Amino acid sequence: MARIVTCPKRKFRFDIGYSRVFACRGCPESYLDRCNMVKFPKRGYELPKV
16 A cells, blocks of 8 residues: 655655665665655655654
């Protein structure tokens, strides 16, 4: 099931899975699903998951 997030600044919408694959590449926390943050693929900043 897709979990869609909307960037509060630019209104860009994306799936958290997409973020984990592309923006969080190489981070061990994302592969273990222990990360409580969402990294925005186009800008690279992070916000807590809601």
